[in-house]
Amino acid sequence: MAKSSNENYQKWLAVYGRLVDFSHDDWLLMAPHIKIGHITADTILFAQGEKISSVYFLLDGYGRYFYLDEKGSERNKSLLQKGGAFSRLSCYLEDQPSPFSTQALTDCVIAEIRYADLVTASEQNLNWGRFVRKMYEQLALKKEKREAALLQLSAKERYLRFTIENQALCRSVALRHIAMYLGITDVSLSRIRKELGLT
Numbered sequence: 001m002a003k004s005s006n007e008n009y010q011k012w013l014a015v016y017g018r019l020v021d022f023s024h025d026d027w028l029l030m031a032p033h034i035k036i037g038h039i040t041a042d043t044i045l046f047a048q049g050e051k052i053s054s055v056y057f058l059l060d061g062y063g064r065y066f067y068l069d070e071k072g073s074e075r076n077k078s079l080l081q082k083g084g085a086f087s088r089l090s091c092y093l094e095d096q097p098s099p100f101s102t103q104a105l106t107d108c109v110i111a112e113i114r115y116a117d118l119v120t121a122s123e124q125n126l127n128w129g130r131f132v133r134k135m136y137e138q139l140a141l142k143k144e145k146r147e148a149a150l151l152q153l154s155a156k157e158r159y160l161r162f163t164i165e166n167q168a169l170c171r172s173v174a175l176r177h178i179a180m181y182l183g184i185t186d187v188s189l190s191r192i193r194k195e196l197g198l199t
Helices: 003-016 024-033 089-094 115-124 126-152 155-165 167-172 175-182 186-195
Strands: 034-039 044-046 054-060 062-068 074-081 101-104 108-114
Touching: 003 024, 003 034, 003 054, 003 108, 024 034, 024 108, 024 115, 024 126, 054 115, 062 175, 074 167, 074 175, 108 115, 115 126, 126 155, 155 167, 155 175, 155 186, 175 186
Parallel strands: none
Antiparallel strands: 034 108, 044 101, 054 108, 062 074, 062 101
């Protein structure tokens, strides 16, 4: 295996090896279809209204999904950290433009894979099939937990749970992004943090 390919394999394993025990052969099947590179903070990976054909796996750094309304106001749909992925199923399955944008919040390392290549690999190889399933399971669990928190917890409870479950992200992302994700204003989050003795 070439040095660069082995380095990329090690980068991939360091993040996604916890989900699936990828072998060298598994990696070699997909290696020609993976582009690994760096992007800087504030980079838009894909914008609202754009059609995409790739999935962007986050090997390092933090990012977000966000909606932009007609007045230019932003609302965070999701915050992303190492081990997550930027994607949109309706783009791949229904040839629809993305209803939201994605952005790097810090400098990031991204692995880009065309969705069609990922599907082909998942049909040909057991471990890539397991990987796709586990990524979808993670996404479904995250969405379930967020929905339950928004419906059942107070703003303070949501913030406390978020800080416990996302300690590294809280240290790396601006508070305004956390407030948007929690569905509260910057002022409300500031008040909550003051009540908790965090300011």
